[in-house]
Amino acid sequence: MTNCLPIFQELLKKKSDTFKVILLGGELRETSQAFVGEITNTLMERMYFHKMFFSGNGIVDGRVLTSSFEEAYTQKLAFRTFFRSLPTD
Numbered sequence: 001m002t003n004c005l006p007i008f009q010e011l012l013k014k015k016s017d018t019f020k021v022i023l024l025g026g027e028l029r030e031t032s033q034a035f036v037g038e039i040t041n042t043l044m045e046r047m048y049f050h051k052m053f054f055s056g057n058g059i060v061d062g063r064v065l066t067s068s069f070e071e072a073y074t075q076k077l078a079f080r081t082f083f084r085s086l087p088t089d
Contacts, residue, residue: 002021003035008021045077
């Protein structure tokens with residue numbers, strides 16, 4: 001699952017019966033080609049997933065950097081949703 005159009009386009013080349021690719025919709029940011037906003041976030045909150053692919057502007061001290069508050073919020077929500085989806089022992 002991704003909200004990033006270029007990542008989706010690359011992963012789509014590897015799609016198979018056992019590898020599904022989901023692109024979240026919403027408002028497209030031209031700069032990063034990532035979908036953000038209320039629609040994206042609402043869809044993500046309702047899903048469970050075990051893999052995610054996202055883009056950023058860089059990584060410093062283990063933190064993902066982005067130039068948009070909306071994009072940063074969507075990434076934060078993705079991490080929160082991802083960790084909620086992980087099995088617990």
